[in-house]
Every structure is written in C-alpha cells, then in structure tokens.
Amino acid sequence: MLFAQNEYPNLDDESDGIINGYGSWGANNVIRENTLDLPDFDGNITFYHPDIIATQLPTIFFISGWGRDVNTYDKFFRFIASQGYPLVHIYNNNPGNIATSYTNAKGMIEEAAELHYSNWINTSKIGLMGHSFGAGATVWIGKELFDEAKNNWGTEGRFIFMTAPWFSLMITPEELQNYPENVKLLIEINNDDLSSNADYTWNTDERAIRAVYQLINIPNDEKDLARVYSSPETYQYNGATYTYDANHYISYSQATSEGVYQPYDALDVFAINRLSNALIEYTFNGDTNAKNVALGNGSAEQKDMGFLTDLAITDTPIVTRAETEYAYKCTTGWNDFEDSAQVWYLQDYCEDNNNDGMVDVLPVPEFDQNSFEVYPIPTSSLLTIRLQDETESIHQIIITDNIGKKIQYIRNPTSNTIDVSKLTTGVYFIKIMTEKKVSIRRFIVE
Numbered sequence: 001m002l003f004a005q006n007e008y009p010n011l012d013d014e015s016d017g018i019i020n021g022y023g024s025w026g027a028n029n030v031i032r033e034n035t036l037d038l039p040d041f042d043g044n045i046t047f048y049h050p051d052i053i054a055t056q057l058p059t060i061f062f063i064s065g066w067g068r069d070v071n072t073y074d075k076f077f078r079f080i081a082s083q084g085y086p087l088v089h090i091y092n093n094n095p096g097n098i099a100t101s102y103t104n105a106k107g108m109i110e111e112a113a114e115l116h117y118s119n120w121i122n123t124s125k126i127g128l129m130g131h132s133f134g135a136g137a138t139v140w141i142g143k144e145l146f147d148e149a150k151n152n153w154g155t156e157g158r159f160i161f162m163t164a165p166w167f168s169l170m171i172t173p174e175e176l177q178n179y180p181e182n183v184k185l186l187i188e189i190n191n192d193d194l195s196s197n198a199d200y201t202w203n204t205d206e207r208a209i210r211a212v213y214q215l216i217n218i219p220n221d222e223k224d225l226a227r228v229y230s231s232p233e234t235y236q237y238n239g240a241t242y243t244y245d246a247n248h249y250i251s252y253s254q255a256t257s258e259g260v261y262q263p264y265d266a267l268d269v270f271a272i273n274r275l276s277n278a279l280i281e282y283t284f285n286g287d288t289n290a291k292n293v294a295l296g297n298g299s300a301e302q303k304d305m306g307f308l309t310d311l312a313i314t315d316t317p318i319v320t321r322a323e324t325e326y327a328y329k330c331t332t333g334w335n336d337f338e339d340s341a342q343v344w345y346l347q348d349y350c351e352d353n354n355n356d357g358m359v360d361v362l363p364v365p366e367f368d369q370n371s372f373e374v375y376p377i378p379t380s381s382l383l384t385i386r387l388q389d390e391t392e393s394i395h396q397i398i399i400t401d402n403i404g405k406k407i408q409y410i411r412n413p414t415s416n417t418i419d420v421s422k423l424t425t426g427v428y429f430i431k432i433m434t435e436k437k438v439s440i441r442r443f444i445v446e
Contacts, residue, residue: 009075012263013235013242018306022281022293023274026082028052035070038111041104045112046070046089048081049120058125058157058284060087061109063134063141066166073131075264079273085280086120088112090134098169105134106141110151125157125284129276132204132248135165135187139212143171146180159184159283161276164193164248167208176215184283185223186275186294187213190246192230204248210317220315224295224302228271229309237263244308246271270305371439372432378444385416385432392434402427420445 008017008025018024029051037044060080062073070077070089080087090108092101113121126145128138138160145153160183193204213225231244244267278293296302298313305311373386385394397418399408407423420428423445431440 008269009078011265011269012237013244013265015235015266015269017266017269018274022278022290023269025079026050026084028082028084030078030081032074032078036116038108041092041108041111042094043090043092043104043108045091045108045116046077047086047112047117047120048077048089049086050081050084052084054119056122057084057086057120058127058280059113059121059123060085060127060129060280061090061112062087063090063105063128063130063137064092065130065132065134065164068131076268076272080276080280083277083280085284086117088117088121101133102137102140102170105137106144109141109145123151123153124155126154127159127161127280127283129161129163130165131163133166135162136168136208138162138165139168139176139216140170142183143175143179146183148180154180154183157283158182159186159279161279162187163250163272164188164190164204165209167205168212171212173215176212177217179217181217181219181222183218183222184279184295185213185216185218186279187223187225188228188271188275189225190228190248190250192246193248206317206319210319213317221297222295223315224297225314225317226271226275226302227312227314228267229312231267231305231308233307235265266306267308270308271311275302371434371437372441374430374441374443378446379420380446381419381421383418383420383430383443385418385430387416387432387434389434389437392437394432394434396431396433398431398433399423400429400431402429 011017031049031051033047033049035044035046062077064070064073069091073089077087077089088109090105090112092104094101113123128142128145130136130138142158142160145151146158158180162185165187187209189204189206189209209225213223216223228246228250230246234241234243236242242263242265244265246267250267250271275294278287278290279295281287281290282294292299293301296313297315302313303310371388373388374383375386376384385397387394394413394416397408397410397413399418399420401407407428408418410418418430420443425445427442427444429440429442431438
C-alpha cells in the first residue's frame with residue numbers, strides 16, 4: 001500500500017502540524033507490506049519502508065501496547081518511514097505471560113532482521129520504540145540485543161524511545177547498572193495518563209519509570225525524561241469537541257469502540273513525532289542540532305510545543321501520585337509480579353519518591369522537625385518514640401548511621417519502642433514518617 005505526502009496527512013484538528021524541521025513529514029513515499037503471522041511466536045510483524053530500492057538502512061523496531069494491533073499506530077509508522085527509515089511493528093497475540101511476551105518480541109525482531117527483511121535492516125544501527133506494555137519491554141529487549149556477547153546490535157548507533165511505559169520486568173538493578181552506556185534514552189510520560197476508570201489505573205507507573213531511569217547506565221546528557229501536558233484549547237472532529245489530552249494514547253489515533261483514542265492532532269506531532277525524529281537523526285547521523293531537540297536537557301528547542309503547553313524535562317524523575325492511585329501497591333498486590341521471571345526486581349524503589357535513597361510514604365509528608373521525640377538519649381538498649389500528635393500512627397522508621405548509611409528499616413511498626421542494643425557505640429539518626437509528617441532526630445548509642 002503506497003502512501004506519501006509532503007505535509008501531515010489529515011490532521012484531525014486541522015492544524016498545520018510542523019511544516020519544516022524535526023517532526024515535519026518526510027520526503028519519501030511509504031510502503032506498508034502485508035502483515036506476516038509468525039506462529040512460532042504467537043504474533044505477527046508488519047513492515048513499513050520508504051518506496052525505494054531495497055538497501056540496508058538504520059531500522060526501528062516498535063513493540064506495541066497490550067492488545068494494540070498495527071492499525072493503532074499506522075499514521076505514526078508512516079511518518080517514520082517517510083523520513084527514510086524502515087520500521088518493523090512487533091505484535092504479540094497473547095501478551096498475558098510477561099516472560100513469554102518479552103522473549104516472543106525479541107524472537108520476532110531477530111526473525112524479521114535475519115529472515116524476512118534482511119535486505120533492508122542494518123543491525124549496526126538500531127532503534128527500539130514502544131508504547132505502554134511494549135515500552136516497558138524495550139529495556140529487557142535492549143539488554144539482549146545490545147549485549148556484545150549476544151546479538152551485539154547497534155554498535156554504530158542505538159536508542160530506546162518509550163512512550164507511556166508500563167513496568168519494565170525481567171531486569172535487575174545490576175543489569176541496568178551494566179547497560180551499554182552508548183544507548184540514547186528518551187522516555188515520555190503523559191501527565192494525564194491515569195484514568196478515573198479503575199481498569200486503566202495501571203497504564204503508566206511513575207515509580208517503575210523512575211527506578212529504571214535512575215539506575216540505567218546511561219549518562220545524563222544522553223538521556224531525558226519528558227512529561228507531556230494536556231492543553232485546554234478545543235477543536236471539533238466528527239461532531240465532537242476535543243482538547244489536546246495527554247492521556248495514554250497520544251500519537252496513536254485509531255478510533256475504536258473503546259473510546260480511548262484521541263484524534264490525530266498537533267499534540268501527536270509536537271510531542272511524539274518531533275522528538276522521535278530528532279532522536280533518530282542524532283543517534284544514526286550524529287546531528288547535534290537534533291540532539292538539542294531530542295535530548296536537550298530542557299533546552300528551549302526541546303520543550304517547545306508550538307501553541308500547546310511546553311514539555312517538562314528532567315534527569316531527576318519524581319513520583320507525583322499517591323500509591324492509592326496505582327493498581328499495584330508497594331505494600332500489597334506485588335504477588336502478580338513475584339512469579340519467577342515476571343518479578344519486578346525494582347519494587348524496593350517504588351516509594352522512594354523524594355529521591356533520597358530511602359523508602360518513603362506516598363505522598364511525601366510535610367517535614368516537621370518537632371513531630372516526635374525519642375528517649376532516653378544516650379541509650380544502650382531501647383529507644384522510645386513519642387509522637388507529638390498521638391492520633392497519628394507511624395508508617396515507617398529508618399535508622400541511619402552518621403554518614404547516612406541505612407542501618408534498619410521498619411514498615412508499619414507495631415510498637416513505639418525499638419531495640420537498638422545490637423548497634424555499635426556511636427551517633428545515629430532516626431527518621432519517622434506518619435501519614436502527614438516526616439521528621440529526623442539524632443540519638444546516641446553508648
């Protein structure tokens with residue numbers, strides 16, 4: 001199927017999109033090949049490429065969200081191919097088992113490159129993209145494909161672009177800390193992702209994103225985390241009024257009976273197409289102007305969203321929502337992820353939302369230095385805590401030594417008395433967190 005235009009096709013808000021520069025429609029006609037079923041992997045692949053004679057080119061692999069077929073992303077894929085880059089869409093028919101889904105996606109990528117489209121795909125320059133479930137999967141898949149002892153793909157250029165990512169499973173902190181540092185990483189969080197509909201509370205979990213972003217072995221100047229905001233401007237489409245809604249499905253514009261997709265509008269163009277285009281050009285061609293757009297560490301060019309609300313860029317991701325808003329709680333519900341390979345190894349990070357390396361209660365309590373007392377000081381055996389507000393209860397206690405090393409951690413203690421008799425003589429700090437307040441006190445063990 002042939003498709004080409006030198007400007008954005010049928011933007012549903014009737015805006016101009018981007019006429020020139022990163023994010024503008026490419027010069028190539030686009031071919032979408034027939035979808036291939038891959039029975040060995042219980043999935044299928046669809047190949048998009050520029051309408052030119054087959055030649056090996058830097059290639060993008062896109063792993064779809066849970067149950068989202070190729071038509072969900074068709075316009076975005078055509079945009080990428082219009083820039084002159086082949087793209088392979090990876091779809092799992094049944095992604096219910098995490099380990100199977102991840103390994104299937106990796107297997108389909110390898111089969112596409114080695115068997116079906118080898119005359120197009122240059123494995124020395126590879127990009128991984130994904131949405132939702134597929135975005136989370138890119139971390140493990142990248143570890144496998146980029147590992148020099150395994151596939152060793154992307155030696156001349158490699159990137160990961162994650163939009164509205166779900167959990168990244170089957171990956172340990174140690175593996176993240178040994179990730180190839182020449183990977184470029186861009187993560188986009190849609191600020192209004194979480195829905196009041198309980199079925200969609202799992203869409204994007206900032207706790208998991210934060211853990212991956214902080215631990216992965218990629219320098220800060222080669223990674224960024226962008227937060228996409230909704231804009232209040234309205235437009236008419238198919239008889240309905242829309243705003244530019246930064247929900248879970250921006251840039252993915254297929255209309256379905258579920259009613260979860262936005263139209264294809266300027267938010268898609270500026271937030272997804274512009275930054276992905278720039279990331280590709282920087283990674284594969286060394287374009288420094290493109291880096292300033294894709295990984296600009298908050299540059300004006302990176303944040304600029306035209307007439308829409310600017311992006312927020314950070315290297316220090318925070319958690320903005322209370323734990324009650326997530327389907328999987330830090331205190332309960334982790335059993336879903338604690339089955340062999342499906343475990344989320346990073347769950348210890350899920351409540352450390354003030355970036356101090358310690359586990360906190362969500363939301364972050366108000367700091368109040370006088371919210372509790374401890375006695376006796378000094379002590380050699382027991383330390384007693386007395387809360388200023390006796391109606392409050394203690395959620396967490398953390399004891400550190402005088403250089404900040406965590407010595408003891410207690411969640412939801414059943415007593416206000418702590419046995420410190422096993423601590424060596426010296427100065428320590430105790431951090432107490434209730435639902436409303438947090439405070440730190442110094443004490444001495446003699």
